[in-house]
Amino acid sequence: MTPAQVGSTTVDVHPPAGEFGAAPWHKELVEFRAEVLHSFGFPSDQDHDGHDAVAYHLIARLPTGEIAGVARFAPLEDLDPSWVLDVEPRAGDLIHREGLTPSDVVEGGRWMVGEAHRQSGVGRSLVLAGAAMTLRLGRKMVWVLAGTAHGQDVLLTRMGFRAASDEIHRMPGLGYPVRLLTARPDRLIRGHGAEGDG
Numbered sequence: 001m002t003p004a005q006v007g008s009t010t011v012d013v014h015p016p017a018g019e020f021g022a023a024p025w026h027k028e029l030v031e032f033r034a035e036v037l038h039s040f041g042f043p044s045d046q047d048h049d050g051h052d053a054v055a056y057h058l059i060a061r062l063p064t065g066e067i068a069g070v071a072r073f074a075p076l077e078d079l080d081p082s083w084v085l086d087v088e089p090r091a092g093d094l095i096h097r098e099g100l101t102p103s104d105v106v107e108g109g110r111w112m113v114g115e116a117h118r119q120s121g122v123g124r125s126l127v128l129a130g131a132a133m134t135l136r137l138g139r140k141m142v143w144v145l146a147g148t149a150h151g152q153d154v155l156l157t158r159m160g161f162r163a164a165s166d167e168i169h170r171m172p173g174l175g176y177p178v179r180l181l182t183a184r185p186d187r188l189i190r191g192h193g194a195e196g197d198g
Helices: 024-039 050-054 083-087 091-097 122-136 152-158 185-191
Strands: 004-006 009-014 056-061 067-075 105-113 141-147 177-183
Touching: 009 122, 024 056, 024 067, 024 105, 050 067, 056 122, 067 122, 083 091, 083 105, 083 141, 083 177, 091 141, 105 122, 122 141, 122 185, 141 152, 152 177, 177 185
Parallel strands: 105 141
Antiparallel strands: 004 009, 009 056, 056 067, 067 105, 141 177
16 A cells, blocks of 8 residues: 655555564564653553554654654454454444444554654544545444543544443553544544544
8 A cells, every 4th residue: 555645744554464573664663662652651562462463554754754653453353352352342242233244344553653743643644544544445444442541542532533432441461541432434534633633
């Protein structure tokens, strides 16, 4: 997939390649995510998991080439386990209530913006690029376990995501509090989330 230009930020899309760790951008991505986790006081050595190998990775870069933010989106049927289904078992019922099947859903994760870029629109760029990519994949819904301790859930809600419930869970491996948010990618693009920023 070709890069998307949103403002001065370029969002590169890296499709799954069957393994994770060999390409130079893999190391760059993991190092960036570790820095962001460290800035929030979380253990940075627990970032990598099996979802990386099957996910589409979005990397937002500034004109200088510096990474400003990242996100990943994995087809639900390729996840074993799905963190969403593992943490919130009733999420399966949500799919059926929405008239969807697992093959209509992508699971977002590792949505992170560098400390120096959190008020510059990078988060918005990642949301819009992720929505466009999800539509190109033929998917109808994206869900994500959004962090509540530092307002990630608030930012994504401003962009058009909706809370699936009021329940707060602990993210496996990292332990930080999260809540389940969902969105239809076509509505994210139509709504454009002018107030969203991250």
